Amino acid sequence: MQIILTVIVMITIFTVIIIQARRTAKIVHEKEINETANRIKQEEMEEKIRLQNKILEEEKQRHRQDEMIRALSSDYRSVFYYDLEKDEGVCYRSRRNTHDENEIISPFSKMLEDYLKKSVVENYLDNVLKFIRPENLRKGLQLTNIISYRYLAAQNNRQYYEMIRVAKIDDGEEIHAVGVGFANVDEQTREAMAQNQILADALAQAQHANISKTTFLSNMSHDIRTPMNAIIGFTTMALRHFDNQAQVKDSLEKVLSSSNHLLGLINDILDMSRIDSGRVEIQEQECNLSELVHSLIHIIQPQITAKQQLFHIDAFQVKNEYVHADQLKINQVLINILSNAVKYTPATGTISFRISQFDSDKPGYAKYEFRVKDNGMGMSKEFLKHIFDPFERDLSNTKTLGIQGTGLGMTITKKMVELMNGKIEVESELDKGSEFIVTLELKLQENVKYLINGELEGLRVLVVDDDFETCDSVTEILKNLGVRSEWTTSPREAVFRAKKALNDKDPFNAYIVDWLMRELNGIETVRQLRRVVGNDAPIVILTAYDYSDIENEARSAGVTEFCTKPLFMSDLKKVLSRATGNFKVEEKKTDDLTETDFTGKRVLLVEDVEVNREIAKAVLSETGLEVEDAPDGIDAVEIFQRSKKNYYDLILMDIQMPKMNGYEATKKIRALERDDAKNIPIIAMTANAFEEDKTSAFNAGMNDHVAKPLDIPKLLATLKKYLH
Secondary structure, three states, X not given: OHHHHHHHHHHHHHHHHHHHHHHHHHHHHHHHHHHHHHHHHHHHHHHHHHHHXXXXXXXXXXXXHHHHHHHHHHHOOXXXXXXXXXXXXEEEEOHHHOOOOOOEEOOHHHHHHHHHHHHEOHHHHHHHHHHOOHHHHXXXXXXXXXXXXXXXXXXXXXXXXXXXXXXXXXXXXXXXXXXXEEEEOHHHHXXXXXXXXXXHHHHHHHHHXXXXXXXXXXXXXXXXXXXXXXXXXXXXXXXXXXXXXXXXXXXXXXXXXXXXXXXXXXXXXXXXXXXXXXXXXXOXXXXXXXXXXXXXXXXXXXXXXXXXXXXXXXXXXXXXXXXXXXXXXXXXXXXXXXXXXXXXXXXXXXXXXXXXXXXXXXXXXXXXXXXXXEOOOOOOHHHHOOOOOOOOOOXXXXXXXXXXOOOOHHHHHHHHHHHOOOEEEEEEEOOOEEEEEEEEEEEEOOOOOOOOOOOOOOOEEEEEOOOHHHHHHHHHHHHHOOOEEEEEOOHHXXXXXXXXXXXXXXXXXXXXXXXXXXXXXXXXXXXXXXXXXXXXXXXXXXEOOOOOOOHHHHXXXXXXXXXXXXXXXXXXXXXXXXXXXXXXOOOOOOOOHHHOOOOOOEEEEEOOOHHHHHHHHHHHHOOOOEEXXXXXXXXXXXXXXXXXXXXXXXXXXXXXXXXXXXHHHHHHHHOOOOHHHHHOOEEEEEOOOOHHHHHHHHHHOOOEEEEXXXXXXXXXXXXXXXXX
């Protein structure tokens, strides 16, 4: 029984355990089921959230794309969204309304290609079509967010620059869509191109200037050494052959010529420097064109004679010779041009120089044209483009290699002309010659008396010249003088008409005959005229050359007077008045050391360079002046202060001196408490030869200015103004 009860208890306990285990297992199972359900719900929820976030992100992305594309629309005339995967586009803005806004375009690449083929200029088309290929867009946008291509487009016969710009829209590494914009960039492009061209030109000019300056320094070294070599060489020859007067004279003349050439080189460099720094000013004064041109001819004539060149010069329709002008600068311009004509024209070549007058639009002005033409070497078309550039020389022409020059003359000439508000032009052909044309508008002098006082009224004059324009110009001037003038281009006809005039009892009162004529030269023409008209009627020879060599022969043939071309009214008036005996012109005396006498006058010479003192003392002593010297401004002030009142009649003062310069010395002398210190003439005699130097001298209290190296006639003329 006990055993049965034990078994029953154990069974009961086991049953309870089993039931409890089942309950526990059920609870665990149910819990697992619940956890699984919860996990599934959680995953579902997370998936929903992820999907929602993705949708939101895609929406944000589309919104950003819209914003980006619409932003592009504000700057671009046509803007599209381009889906590279679908080859589909959406229009946001269309140029010329070819697409509606938000219109979907498919295939977009076809539309894009068709547009570009219609509008892009052929030279750009292949490259721009390559640019828009999807693979190339992706490749380009991997490196940057925006890529662009500028090309030349054409529409309605007008070409303009346009730009296509493509912007990356996707944030990821893969590029699925882009924004495409078109913009007209013609104005900006052309401005940039113009600016780039300016920069390129400036760079080219800088490089050219650098090369030119190097060439210039090389040329200058050669050109300076050439006259210096002559100066040293011929000075040595003169010293070695001192007893041979003829050889010493010849050597010294060559030294002087070389020195003047060296001075010309230095002046060119200084002129260029002053022009570039803006220190050159136009000094307009009353000027007579006849005197200006004849002075110019005297300067250039020896060079022409030395090369045995033919020289034709005339004035055409010049009615007004009295003008306001900067005579020195006009002289410099014309000397530069004429010197080049002589230099680059071979021996026996021909040079012509014509001055013409034309009406001006400005009241009280006239337009004057100066033409210089030669049949010399000429210039290449390439060099002609650079003829007015500094330091330029036509080194490509082997004929010019032995000719001296700095390459600055024409640059200075052009700048001088422009300073006078004029114009310079040049025409040239290689091996055929050149022609320079300078045009200036000059103010006419008012109330000018041309000596038309009737003393030549009624005279009958015959002009004989084989140049038609010269005959026409001379007879026109004669008519303005009241002369009955006739002309012929034939010497034989002139003899016939002279004979006929005698027979008609209305003889010519004078004859004007050109020296060089093709049919018969002037001297032979005069001989034949004299056989007909006798010795009473004056005959004037007209020439562009120095007539000193033939003067005796000409006067023996019956020539009364000589008149040099070009002819102005005052020239014809003077020569006819002299020839007919109606008016005697007072001849100017030449300023020469031997004709000047300052005996009894005393000068204080202030100069720090011993050789300059020696030269000046030698020159001044030739005039009878008593010369005392001082080596510096301090010494000059002390010497003058110790001197008796009115002991010195004049002071010649250098400017640049080591201890005290000439300006300070002059001020100190003027400040001395004595009357002669206030009144004594003080003349600057200095190498400081520019206009501003003259102004500084006058401001310091000086009376006048003489430039070094000394021009003896000018020095003597200046001294005569103060040494009475």
